[in-house]
Amino acid sequence: MYKIEQYNISHYSLWNEFITNSKNGTFLFHRDFMEYHSDRFEDFSLMIFEKEKLVAIFPANREGDVVHSHKGLTYGGLVYGNKMKLTGVINIYRELLQFLNDNDIKTLHIKPVPIIYHKVPAQEQEYVIFLLNAKLTRRDGLSVIDRSNLLPITRSRKGAIRRGTKNELIIIEEPNFGLFWNEILIPNIKNKHNTKPVHTAAEINYLHQKFPDKIRHFNVYQENKIVAGTTIFLTDIVAHPQYISGQEDKNALGSLDYLYSFLIDTFSNYSYFDFGPSTEQQGRKLNEGLMFWKESFGARIIIQDFYEVDTANFHLLDDVLI
Incomplete structure (x- = not known):
């Protein structure tokens, strides 16, 4: 149903155009941003096609038998367009994980784009990650001012x-x-x-x-x-x-x-003002003074999660749809 290809320079314009029109992508995924540190990472970004049409991308790098949501970026995961629905994300993840498993990748690390960066609701992959029995490896609290509910x-x-x-x-x-x-x-x-x-x-x-x-x-x-x-x-x-x-x-x-x-x-015309996290050691320690300072501006917490998935778990998505 889907064809998966590793990104190469011939995809430059197609990739960037897709990011611009995606519902959960930002300029951090533009190839000009990603490749400023290309010497530090083995790029393993993937593109998912359906009948020759690009429907999703996964910015990533590889370290041996592990693929990461690109470690040079703050967030990542599967990025998709406005027409993508939950069943599509389930099917794509099934194919994506099998593709990785077939290519001797044992583990996939995913750090989905935090919800405040979504242009329209786009948490389909978080549901799929749950279905895959993913391990939550880190949780950060982003201190955020919500312009629609100012404190x-x-x-x-x-x-x-x-x-x-x-x-x-x-x-x-x-x-x-x-x-x-x-x-x-x-x-x-x-x-x-x-x-x-x-x-x-x-x-x-x-x-x-x-x-x-x-x-x-x-x-x-x-x-x-x-x-x-x-x-x-x-x-x-x-x-x-x-x-x-x-x-x-x-x-x-x-x-x-x-x-x-x-x-x-x-920057009051932006929906959110993101101070970033105040956590350390994979989210296990909180800088209380820094947190207090951000909260004193009226910021409150939005969660950013990090996951680890065994690629062999792709079969867990076989019987989800009833």
């Missing part, structure tokens, strides 16, 4: 925002990623986590050039000196700060509060 900002947060105004902070939108990366982001991440940003300044600059309307950057200055900044990703209905960091100890200037208040107001 008040706390008094303490309003005070910190006023502190930013009092300190005469200036926010400028500019693609000066290098300044923010070198002066703020890299030192902070090294001091707090002894690691580096996922993207280098050169990589994020490249991605900004490819997606100037989707990736925007703001720096915060006091007396012409950078004190904070953010790089924000904009999908169809979600504004998500991918990176945000401030220079001063314990946010003494109020720069992060001031910046977030600005971002929330500036």
